[in-house]
Amino acid sequence: MDSREGVARADSATLVSRTVRVPDASLSGLLRTLGKPTVVWAGPSEPSVAGYGAAVQVTADGPDRFAAVRERASEVFESADRPADAPAAARPRFVGGFAFHDGHAGTGPWDGFPTAAFVLPHVQVVTTSEGTWLTVNAHGANASEATVAETITSVRERFDPDERPVGRPPGVVETARTTSRAEWREQVAAATERIRAGELEKVVLAQALDVTLADAFSLPDALQRLGDAYPSCFRFALRPADGATFFGASPERLVTREDADVRTGALAATVGRGETPDADRRLAADLRSSAKYRHEHEVVAERIREQLADVATAVETGERRVRALETVQHLFTPIAASSDAHVLDLVEALHPTPAVGGLPPDAALRVIRETETFDRGWYAAPVGWFDAAGDGTFAVALRSALADGTRVRPFAGAGIVADSDPDAEWEEVQLKYRPILDVFERGERE
Template identity: 80%
Template sequence: MDQREGVARADTAGLVSRTVRLPDASLSGLLRTLGKPNAVWTAPGEPTVTGYGAAAQVTADGPARFATVRERAGAVFESVDRPADAPVVARPRFLGGFAFHDGHSATAHWAGFPTATFVLPHVQVVTTPEATWLTVNAYGERASVERVEETIASVRERFDPEEHAAGPPPGVVSTARTTGRAEWRRQVEAATARIRAGDLEKVVLAQALDVTLDAPFSLPDALERLGETYPDCFRFAFRPTDGATFFGASPERLVTRDGRELRTGALAATVGRGETPDDDQQLEADLRSSAKYRHEHEVVAERIREQLQGVASNVATGERSVRKLATVQHLFTPITGETDEHVLSLAEALHPTPAVGGLPPDAALDVIRETETFDRGWYAAPVGWFDGAGDGTFAVALRSALARGEHVRPFAGAGIVADSDPDAEWAEVQLKYRPILDVFERTGDATPDAGGGDR
């Protein structure tokens, strides 16, 4: 890596990119055919992108990390040798993410995960309902059309579109909490006291579990199970270092930029799903009518509109609805606008939303740093992709976990406001663990329940 520029490259030469069509393949088939990817991205209404190796990689630290990533990636896109008739959907993209805090230290559980890192894959496979595309990128003085075409031929030889079913869940051997129930009660009560004193309006506090599996983590199996249960969520996996994968299925879009069109939304306030249709409808009615839930949601929606000032015009708020997922349901308000800003600039303006940070933002972040008993790392931070035109999509990395071998650490949080009840917020956090735990559990596994021990 060129440490001065923060760009992994041979030198300052341009980018060579070529695309060919492959036989149609599923995501699980791709992952089992081509090995461990650096990045996987699949989102509602978007193609699935899987990246292997690195034609270029950019990293950044500190408060200027969004602008630094944009500048360093821009240098890679500055000179591109790519046929004019190449399919737009298969264009080169940087994929990666950021840490929640700009002062993130890549140590302990998060070793190998910088404050910001994005990879332009050497081998990029894009799948849509209509086609599967292979794009090979090369960057630096040794990049050439001949070398790119050699890689294309090699991938074609290894490529097998055959479907591969997921194996049985590995099973959960043990779990340990980073925050016990008594400590959680103290945290919530301290936060609500500060809110009542006027220091805060809202703060989002999170927890983590340390889960030991009965077999090593399998990314193809995990993503396949998440896709079956959460097909309308943003599924992702990033592996900036050998041996560790950050993955999840987030319900929350941070922002999409497509040309001048901007799409985001407020997703806040949570209840569970009912065991019967009548129970489910009653929970939905409680979600819609509760003054607490409405306030929690409106705080997020209003703050997002404020955050878009200066980076978007014609900002419009759509009709509020209930977003139903397998284990929870949320209030959701779509927000749209027009912009000429790079998607990274939009992500910077919006992170963190009050749905994962709080209000006022700086005070809430201070409380999070002082209170939480674990390192958030990339949890609840922006993850996604962008291209050379500044288009892209970022999700908020919720319903996520960090996996290393037989060990998985899922994360979950809850928004704390003046009238928050510690027991209700505890139960909400346990519900939010379910998407990850359900990937690994077998019938009869001993996993944390909503009551929870003080471990």
């Protein structure tokens, strides 16, 4: 199938974009006021973006999906009618993501999620430390400044952000596993046997939970709780079609490109958090000193440097350190480079990193397809945004879940190497579920 099948083409179309300042608002306040969004993005040290509707939607399938999205978006941006003095933070952005596998089917719980889907929002609200801006985008033969102005007026008339406190967690009624503990042991044993046989060096295997809530999922509340608990993570919510929302708070930046400056990093090797400060420090010391953890981490860092080699120059590696999150600690090495390539070219070069796929990549992907008992869909895949200059930020969609009404499916995984212990890896996966489950579970006093 052609990569751009299903994408409306309008060669004579113009993108009309206008921006106005609106009263300051939090991300959760915006979401409660303006309703169910199409896309949401909030990264550390970046503007928060809430998008509604689609001035343009781009979908793609197959191995050339990255190039197809880039080419179609470039056609749209080339036609842009936008004032030169418009605020840079409020510029039009495509927001969306990709499936982990290029052969993604988009069925079952992933119905409505193609192999790649990006939206240029019709209504885009951006919040920064300096203010909040409303941008309205229209595209097509009939797009005009007058129609954009009408939409701006309509949104401003109802722009009264609802800043009430986060609501009570909905509560968890039932949890079912897609992979039993016995099945997991068999999967890890089979993977380690293939690793010892020399077929591959590492593979990342994942699991999922099917969670039933007592009350319906609230995206504003979920993202607010994730932001409070994980302020240094990338929060996102994507709904390419009516139905489920894919959301999460990822600790892992895949790549950022800004004026040819490229930032990425290796985030691999995981231990839990201690119940006391001393226990926490001992776990961090073990993470630093363990030959197994150091090797697992360095394999990822070296592969990322290799992946960047064809699309970037001046690749530099920073000092390895421990990055502590609410429930786990990871080894992290920052990596910087320079590149004139579009951020989507960088995304294509880097996905999947060994931290979510394995090594060698083709062998690891084959083992994942043959082993996992569920469809990981967009889990552990690139999600993010890009603009007309080819700048943008993408995260790896970890600590994530699909949600629809009272049904939620969280995902988590663990890296398997030759000496991996199935029970230890099982416990690591359970730790990685906690960020999502904590959003919904009620405490004893609630």
